Amino acid sequence: MIPLLFVTAIIIATIALGIVTTRKAQTASDFFVAGRSVSVFWNASAISGEYLSAASFMGIAGLVMKGGYDALWYPVGYAAGYLFLLLFIAGPLRRFGAYTIPDFAQGRFDSPTFRKIAVTFVLFIGFFYTMPQMKGAGVTMSSILNWPYWAGILVVGSVITFNVALGGMKGITVVQAFQYWAKLFAISVPIFVLLAIFPPHSSTPANDILATSKLPRMTSNKSFAVKGALATPANVIALSDQEREYVLFPEGAILDGVIPGRKMQPGALSASMVLSAGYLEASGQLPPELSGATLVNPAGFPKKGNILIPKNAVLAISPVKSEDGKPNSVKLSFAKPTKIQIYSGDGGHAIAPNAPPQDKWLNPFGPITSKQGFPLLYTYSLIIALVCGTAGLPHILVRFYTNPDGRAAKRTTLWVMVMLGAFYVFTPLWGTLARFNLPDLYANNATDSAVIKLPTIIGNELLGQILSGVTSAGAFAAFMSTFSGLLVSMSGAFAHDIYGKILRPGASDAQRLTAFKGAAIGVGLVSMGLGLLVETFDIATMVGWAFAIGAASYFPLLLLGSWWRGLTKFGAAAGMLLGGFSSLAAIVTSMLLDKKILTMEVAPLLRSLMEQPAIWGVPLSITTMVLVSRATKDQVPADVDIKMLRLHAPEELGYSKDYVN
Amino acid sequence: MRKDAELSLPEARQLAERLMRQQAALGLRVASVFAALLIGLPLLNQFLPELAATKIGGFTLSWFILGVAFYPITWALSFYFVRESDLLEERATLEAALEGKNPGKGETKR
Numbered sequence: 001m002i003p004l005l006f007v008t009a010i011i012i013a014t015i016a017l018g019i020v021t022t023r024k025a026q027t028a029s030d031f032f033v034a035g036r037s038v039s040v041f042w043n044a045s046a047i048s049g050e051y052l053s054a055a056s057f058m059g060i061a062g063l064v065m066k067g068g069y070d071a072l073w074y075p076v077g078y079a080a081g082y083l084f085l086l087l088f089i090a091g092p093l094r095r096f097g098a099y100t101i102p103d104f105a106q107g108r109f110d111s112p113t114f115r116k117i118a119v120t121f122v123l124f125i126g127f128f129y130t131m132p133q134m135k136g137a138g139v140t141m142s143s144i145l146n147w148p149y150w151a152g153i154l155v156v157g158s159v160i161t162f163n164v165a166l167g168g169m170k171g172i173t174v175v176q177a178f179q180y181w182a183k184l185f186a187i188s189v190p191i192f193v194l195l196a197i198f199p200p201h202s203s204t205p206a207n208d209i210l211a212t213s214k215l216p217r218m219t220s221n222k223s224f225a226v227k228g229a230l231a232t233p234a235n236v237i238a239l240s241d242q243e244r245e246y247v248l249f250p251e252g253a254i255l256d257g258v259i260p261g262r263k264m265q266p267g268a269l270s271a272s273m274v275l276s277a278g279y280l281e282a283s284g285q286l287p288p289e290l291s292g293a294t295l296v297n298p299a300g301f302p303k304k305g306n307i308l309i310p311k312n313a314v315l316a317i318s319p320v321k322s323e324d325g326k327p328n329s330v331k332l333s334f335a336k337p338t339k340i341q342i343y344s345g346d347g348g349h350a351i352a353p354n355a356p357p358q359d360k361w362l363n364p365f366g367p368i369t370s371k372q373g374f375p376l377l378y379t380y381s382l383i384i385a386l387v388c389g390t391a392g393l394p395h396i397l398v399r400f401y402t403n404p405d406g407r408a409a410k411r412t413t414l415w416v417m418v419m420l421g422a423f424y425v426f427t428p429l430w431g432t433l434a435r436f437n438l439p440d441l442y443a444n445n446a447t448d449s450a451v452i453k454l455p456t457i458i459g460n461e462l463l464g465q466i467l468s469g470v471t472s473a474g475a476f477a478a479f480m481s482t483f484s485g486l487l488v489s490m491s492g493a494f495a496h497d498i499y500g501k502i503l504r505p506g507a508s509d510a511q512r513l514t515a516f517k518g519a520a521i522g523v524g525l526v527s528m529g530l531g532l533l534v535e536t537f538d539i540a541t542m543v544g545w546a547f548a549i550g551a552a553s554y555f556p557l558l559l560l561g562s563w564w565r566g567l568t569k570f571g572a573a574a575g576m577l578l579g580g581f582s583s584l585a586a587i588v589t590s591m592l593l594d595k596k597i598l599t600m601e602v603a604p605l606l607r608s609l610m611e612q613p614a615i616w617g618v619p620l621s622i623t624t625m626v627l628v629s630r631a632t633k634d635q636v637p638a639d640v641d642i643k644m645l646r647l648h649a650p651e652e653l654g655y656s657k658d659y660v661n
Numbered sequence: 662m663r664k665d666a667e668l669s670l671p672e673a674r675q676l677a678e679r680l681m682r683q684q685a686a687l688g689l690r691v692a693s694v695f696a697a698l699l700i701g702l703p704l705l706n707q708f709l710p711e712l713a714a715t716k717i718g719g720f721t722l723s724w725f726i727l728g729v730a731f732y733p734i735t736w737a738l739s740f741y742f743v744r745e746s747d748l749l750e751e752r753a754t755l756e757a758a759l760e761g762k763n764p765g766k767g768e769t770k771r
Contacts, residue, residue, distance in 0.1 A: 072727040083695055083735050087688040087742060364706035364713065364723055379703045387699065407747060414739045421732030428728050563685060565677075641670050644677035648684065650750040653757050 002462075003144040003452075006469030010182065010476050011159060017175045018163050040408055044415035046173050047399045049180030051078075051416070052423060053129070053482035054136025057183060057475050059539030060424070062448035064431025065441065066538065067368035068361030071431065073379065074540045075424035077386025079417060081547075085391045086413040092562040092647040094400050094409035100489070101394060101554055102497045108561050109569035110637055115497060117573050121553045121580055122394040122493040125546050126486045126523075127530060129393070132542035133479040133486070134531020135448070139539075140475045143452040144468070153531045160480050161524030164487040165517045173402070176485070179477040180419060186474025187426045190455055190467040195429070197458050198437050214358055215242060216439035217349040219457075221289070221341055223250055224443050228337040232596045234445040234536040237340070237353045241329035244318045244345025246286070248293055252311040254335040257304045261329035287343060290314055306335065318345070342443075352439035361435070372608035377615065385548035385614035391558055392550025395485035398492070405651045430454065448539050451475065483527070487520050494519035537591065544612075545587045552617030553580030560625050562647050565640045571629030579621025586610040586617075676757075683749050691742045698734065702726060 053059075056078060063071035098104045105111075105118035134153045141152025227235045238261050239245055286293065293314040309315075317330050342350040360366040365375035372378070390396065403409040434441060434450035438457060441447050452475060455467035495516035500507050507515070534542060553576045560567045560575075590610040592598040602610070609616060629636075637643065642655070649655040668676070706713045706723055713723035720728065 069724060069727070072724070076727055076731050079732060080695070080699070080735055083739055084692070086739050087692050091684075091746070362721070363710070364703070376703055376707055380700075383699050383703075407750065410743050410746060414736075414743050417732075417739050418736055421736060425729060425732060563681065565674075639670070641674035641677050642668075644681065645668075645673050648677060648680040650754050652754040 002465035003469040003472040006466075006473040007140075007144065007476050010473040011480075014175055014179070014477075014480060015159075015163055017178060018166065021174050040403070040411050040415060042173065042177050043399065043402055043408075043412045044419060045177035045180045046402075047176075047396060047412065047416045048419040048423070049176035049178070049183070049477075049481050050399065050485040051396060051420065051482070052180065052183050052478055053543060054133050054475065054479040055540045055543035056423065056427065057187065057478035058136050058139065058448050058451050059132065059541075059543065060427040061430035061434065061450045063368070063538055063540040064428045065434045065450050066356070066431075066447045068356060068366045069364050070366050070368040070375075070379070071540070072428055073382055074386065074544065075427055077383060077544075077547075078390070079420040079424055081387050081390025082413055082417045082420065084387055086410060086417070089391050089558050089562060090400055090409045090413045091406040093397065093558065094403050095406040095649070095651065096562075096643075096647050098401070100398055100492065100496065101558070102493065104561065105557065105572070106501075108567075108637075108643060109572065111569045112501065114569045114573055116502060117577065118554075118557070119493050119497040121392075121549070121576065122497075123490055124580070124584060125392065125394060125550050125554070126490040126493075127527065128546040128549060129395075129543060130483060130486050130527035131530045131534045132537075132539040132546075133483045134527060135534050135537070135539055135542070136475060136479040138531065138535065139446070139449050140452055140472055140479075143446075143449045144472050149535055150532055153528050156476070156479070157483070157524055157528040157531070160483050161487065161521060164484050164491070164524070165520040176481050179481040182477045183474045184419075184423050186470045186477070187423060187430075187451075190470055191426050191429050191433075193463070193467060194433055194454060194458070198433055214436070215240070216352045216355045216435050216442065217344075218342065218352050218440055218443065219349065219438070220440075221343060221349060223248075223339040223341040224440065225339055226334050226337065227445070229256060229333075229335045231337075231445075231536050233594055235334045237332045237334070237443070239317055239330050239332070239342070239353050240351035240355070240357075241327035242351055242357070244316070245350055246290055246343040246345065247315040247317070247332070248290060248341040248343065249309045249311070249313050249315075249338065250341065251338050252313070253309040253338045253340070255307040255309060255332055256335040257331070257333035258307060259304070259331050259333065261331050286314060286316075287345070287347065290343060352442040354445065355435070355439055355442040372604040372611070374605060374608045377605075378608055378612050381609070381612035381615035382544065384618055385544060385551050385612060388551035388555045388614065388618055389547025389549075392547070392552075392554030394493070394550075394554070395482070395489040397554075397558075398489055407650070445536070487523055487527075490523045491516050491519035494523070536595065548587065548612065548614045548617065549580055549583050551614050552583040552621045553577075556618065556621040556625055560622065564629075565644050566629055566633070566636060567625060568629045568632045568635040570632045570635055571625045571627070574628040575621040575623075575625030578624050579617050582620065583613040583617035586613040680753055683753070684746060687742065687745050687749065691738050695735070695738055698731075 056075070060071065060075050063074060093104065096104060096107065098107050101122065102115045102119040106115040134157060137156035138149040138152040141147040141156065142149055147155075226237055229235055237247075239247070241261065286295065293312050294310070296309060296313045296315045315332075342353060344350040355361075356367045365379070369375040369378040369382070400409050400412070403412055430451050431447075434447070434454050438450065438454055441450055441453065446453075451471045452468060455471060456464045458464045458467075495512050499515040499519075500512050504511065556579065557572050557576050561572060587610070589598065590607070593600070593602065593607070593610075645653075645655040702723070713721065715722040717725050
């Protein structure tokens with residue numbers, strides 16, 4: 001109940017601020033880029049506020065909990081991307097004086113056709129980015145109010161869409177700035193209380209995070225819900241390989257697989273030998289609390305397809321070392337939702353299923369990057385996506401035009417990096433504390449809710465509810481601000497680029513505003529629909545994918561467009577389309593493989609490159625741009641040198657101009 | 662309004678290239694430090710795992726670098742870049758004024 005009050009308060013504050021400031025938004029220019037007169041401090045707060053999305057507020061904590069060290073690359077990449085933006089893009093882009101990347105595309109090459117091509121990626125990147133925001137909304141509402149996942153998306157999505165359709169961006173500038181400070185407060189203050197209650201590092205080895213012997217254990221033997229095949233891949237329970245465990249199925253179950261957790265190396269025992277040679281046990285003494293249950297006969301495991309487990313049956317699992325000397329575990333894949341309980345063979349609480357072992361979690365190249373067996377490649381590809389992708393985010397770049405000049409744009413970027421760093425430094429602490437104090441989230445495949453759930457388990461219930469209210473409000477601020485920014489960019493692309501430039505070039509201000517509002521509602525609806533499909537993907541990972549697509553499409557366009565006079569519209573378009581679409585295709589295929597909608601054998605190296613495409617997508621895009629531009633040399637605009645001056649000369653020299661009036 | 666007409670194309674090209682060379686050199690200098698860090702840390706983790714796992718307080722060295730130290734490093738790099746970049750631009754403005762072209766009445770809002 002208390003978290004709901006906090007959430008309501010932040011929603012009302014957001015809308016009220018939006019309404020108050022909207023009264024001042026009169027012209028179309030006000031609507032699109034806030035009249036272009038925002039001070040460095042406010043602009044930096046607003047950019048940070050818009051940038052810190054559900055991925056930053058909830059996703060990083062969840063991914064650190066799930067994957068450990070490797071997840072730290074996400075916050076670092078999210079923040080460090082601004083350095084590349086600062087070094088090569090922020091100043092020139094502001095000086096060129098255009099509202100959006102499509103404006104830049106058209107102005108730089110005098111090509112309205114190229115604008116139409118460029119605008120498509122605002123939508124692709126935008127929709128990819130809205131999916132995790134919608135997941136954040138669904139997860140938060142189901143955590144604090146037990147709403148179904150879809151209800152949170154529907155309610156939150158509608159509120160934000162309504163707000164954007166009313167206020168445009170002028171309303172949002174102040175709101176976004178306010179939301180940065182709300183989010184910083186919400187991520188930092190509760191963690192100090194939690195650190196005082198659960199000290200992560202202490203002299204006793206049992207509390208030492210770094211102790212490799214430490215295992216995250218469930219906090220009770222209560223049964224927990226597991227999802228069915230509809231939620232693939234979140235319908236899998238991977239049991240620990242550390243000790244003997246019993247899995248009780250109080251309501252029975254239909255499994256579609258009992259499989260070894262780790263593929264066997266050639267020469268080691270085969271999977272079936274491992275499972276039948278003692279992993280799953282046919283006999284043995286059940287512990288007293290399971291005395292009424294019946295033991296499942298493991299003959300014939302591993303197998304796939306419908307496996308019927310009767311009510312009150314128990315599966316007994318003992319770890320054996322396979323011949324390569326490493327312990328192996330068992331994975332249960334559920335066809336239908338049901339409930340299970342896990343008991344440790346030693347009495348006491350079981351090790352949380354799905355939790356990575358401590359050494360994998362603590363050390364680099366853990367479960368996130370070594371999933372396909374190419375951890376170094378995966379790491380570098382992720383770094384490239386995040387560092388280059390920041391410059392390719394449509395809703396962030398549009399903010400740079402609200403700086404009065406190029407110098408202010410650079411200073412704003414510097415402040416953004418300080419503000420983001422101050423926020424991100426807290427996020428891994430949440431994931432770390434949740435690993436040891438709330439390991440039940442592993443079992444539920446609900447690590448993304450760590451930030452909301454963790455405060456509720458402290459001894460003092462009232463304080464816990466209040467702190468959870470603070471983080472819930474922060475999470476709301478996070479997906480509200482980012483979703484608003486994306487809606488503005490995407491609706492702006494429709495109203496300003498597609499409607500105002502392509503469909504009806506003579507449209508009046510009033511008509512463009514109407515188009516903007518209609519587009520906002522349409523984009524909001526599509527985003528909610530997409531959000532419903534992605535419950536099983538990690539929030540931070542999805543945002544990483546939006547970055548990868550931006551890195552392979554807009555980033556090369558902006559980088560080469562600002563610094564290479566030889567770039568032609570054909571080169572830029574070819575590179576952007578090839579890099580952007582092949583990355584998009586790779587990621588979507590990879591998502592479908594994860595969800596088992598597509599089933600085909602893909603070599604692990606290829607699979608790794610599909611899941612993190614930036615390492616080939618960015619070079620592909622840049623190389624294509626260079627080669628095609630070379631081949632179409634005669635297409636370099638005649639006044640390219642004037643354009644380069646406009647991009648790079650300080651304002652005092654008088655070559656800058658506002659591209660759009 | 663626009664000053665484009667005041668410079669011939671070759672003059673514009675010369676000026677643009679001079680400005681870009683200066684800023685690009687600065688940008689690449691800062692970027693190379695940053696890139697060395699981004700490329701180096703995974704290599705440290707891969708090839709010197711014992712060093713990366715050295716304990717510092719409640720962290721390992723590698724956690725400390727990536728979780729904490731990275732942010733101040735990027736702040737220092739950006740601060741350096743913004744300062745140097747402003748200096749370069751002030752100098753370019755002065756030089757242009759001395760050459761008698763575009764005596765600083767552009768449509769700047771500063």
